[in-house]
Amino acid sequence: MPQETSSIRWRTVVEVAIISLVIYILIGTPGISTSQTTQTEAVNPKARAKVENLVYPRENLQCTHHGHQIHIFTTNPLVMYIEDFVSEDEADHLVDISANNWQVSTVFNKGQEHRDDSIRKSEKALVDRDDMVQCIEQRALSIQGWPQETFIERLWTQRYNVSGHYAHHYDWATASKHSRRVSTFMVYLRAECTGGGTNFPRLPMPHDEKWCAYIECAAERDGTPGVTFKPRKGAAVYWENFDASGRGYKETIHAGLPVTSGVKIGLNIWTWFQAGHVADE
Ligand SMILES: *[C@@H]1O[C@H](CO)[C@@H](O)[C@H](O)[C@H]1NC(C)=O
Numbered sequence: 001m002p003q004e005t006s007s008i009r010w011r012t013v014v015e016v017a018i019i020s021l022v023i024y025i026l027i028g029t030p031g032i033s034t035s036q037t038t039q040t041e042a043v044n045p046k047a048r049a050k051v052e053n054l055v056y057p058r059e060n061l062q063c064t065h066h067g068h069q070i071h072i073f074t075t076n077p078l079v080m081y082i083e084d085f086v087s088e089d090e091a092d093h094l095v096d097i098s099a100n101n102w103q104v105s106t107v108f109n110k111g112q113e114h115r116d117d118s119i120r121k122s123e124k125a126l127v128d129r130d131d132m133v134q135c136i137e138q139r140a141l142s143i144q145g146w147p148q149e150t151f152i153e154r155l156w157t158q159r160y161n162v163s164g165h166y167a168h169h170y171d172w173a174t175a176s177k178h179s180r181r182v183s184t185f186m187v188y189l190r191a192e193c194t195g196g197g198t199n200f201p202r203l204p205m206p207h208d209e210k211w212c213a214y215i216e217c218a219a220e221r222d223g224t225p226g227v228t229f230k231p232r233k234g235a236a237v238y239w240e241n242f243d244a245s246g247r248g249y250k251e252t253i254h255a256g257l258p259v260t261s262g263v264k265i266g267l268n269i270w271t272w273f274q275a276g277h278v279a280d281e
Contacts, residue, residue, distance in 0.1 A: 050179070054151035054272055055129065055137065056279035063135035070143075071214065073227075074203065077249040078240045081214045081229060082143075082185075085236035086136060086267075091189040093132055095265055098157040101125035105158065108173065122164045122256075127155040127267075140185055140269045143238070149277060150182060153270040157189065158256075160196055160264040166256035168201065171270065172241045172248045178275040183240050184252075185269035191231035193262030198237050201226035202251045228257065231264050 069083040086094070102123040106113045127133055137152045144150075171184045186198050197216055203226050209217070214235075216228040229237045239252050256266070 047179075050174075050272075051274060051277060053154050054274060054277065054279070055154055056151050057134040057138040057141070061131065061134050061138060063131075063138060066135075066139065068139075071211075073206070073211070074251075077243070077251050078238075079200070079203065079252075080238045082236040082238055083214075083232070084234050085139070085185065085187055085238075086189070086234050088234060090132060090136060091187075091234050094127060094136075094157055094189050094267055097128055097130075097133075098125035098159075098265070102159060118167070119169075120166045121160075122166065123159045125157045125159070127157055129154075136269070140271065144183060144271060147182070147271075147273070149275055150271055150273050151277065151279060153181075153272050156268055158266045158268065160193075160256065160259045160266070162259055162261060164196075164256075164264070165258040168199075168253050168255040170241070170248060170253055172252075175242070175246070175248065177246060180246070180273050181241055181270050182273045183238065183271045185236045185238050185267075186229075186256075187236040187267040187269060188231040188233055188264070189267050190263060190265035191233045193231065193259045193264045195258050195260035196231050196264040197228035197257045198231070199224055199226060199228040199255045199257050200251065200253070201255075202253060203227040224257070231266075236269075 066084075066087060068085050071081045071083070073079040073081060102125050104115055105120050105122045105124045107116050107119050109116075129137075133155060137155070140152060141147075141150070172181050175181070201224075205217075205227055206215075211217070214230055214232075216224075216230060221228070239254075240249065241252055242248055256264075
């Protein structure tokens with residue numbers, strides 16, 4: 001009697017499975033080959049690549065004390081010029097470890113990565129995360145008050161030779177409620193150049209002449225709209241890309257103006273908010 005009940009149950013299970021499979025095939029095998037799935041697959045690897053690119057300074061990192069000087073340019077959006085954000089030694093070290101890694105910079109257009117000298121002409125190098133580099137990551141997070149669920153994108157240096165530049169753009173291409181590039185540090189590692197300033201056409205010129213040490217005033221301005229921060233070795237321009245409600249600040253549109261002589265080497269530090277993400281280390 002118990003045996004019979006059990007064999008009936010198994011037959012039912014098998015029948016239900018076969019009927020389900022037939023229905024599944026008849027309605028077009030959802031989850032395998034619909035166009036919707038193709039779309040999701042196109043997005044997911046990108047999201048995954050993004051998360052794999054996020055880092056956090058390791059625990060027990062020993063960093064020597066480093067003094068820098070913050071000059072607040074505006075508070076809404078928050079824009080600061082930070083003198084000595086990196087020391088001379090740190091700047092030189094970052095340039096040294098980039099030496100063998102330079103590759104042509106690219107831009108993204110409709111999800112496609114390609115080279116376009118009219119938009120962006122520079123070379124970039126992925127930076128290995130030794131302790132000195134992680135201490136810089138740590139400094140970048142500490143200046144922002146160690147925000148929660150917030151990480152550093154793997155660091156890249158950028159080299160701009162004569163005519164190297166980056167046309168006006170925002171740093172917040174793919175933003176959502178759960179993930180976005182909250183802030184940017186544009187750090188100058190080498191600034192033996194003319195030109196190459198970081199221009200914000202929508203920021204107003206300040207009245208206080210003390211800013212002329214950090215931005216291009218009067219004679220140097222040559223009609224460029226807005227404010228142009230001067231590349232100075234070790235200094236950084238910092239800005240927030242989003243307000244508290246998650247709306248992008250239109251004032252943060254900026255460009256790397258063409259280098260007219262010499263070489264500029266910069267370091268991008270992008271801080272990324274990723275809800276629910278936990279760092280590996
Ligand atoms: C930029 O200048 C460096 C020398 O400072 C040179 O080695 C490099 O090839 C130049 N890059 C390009 C793209 O011309």
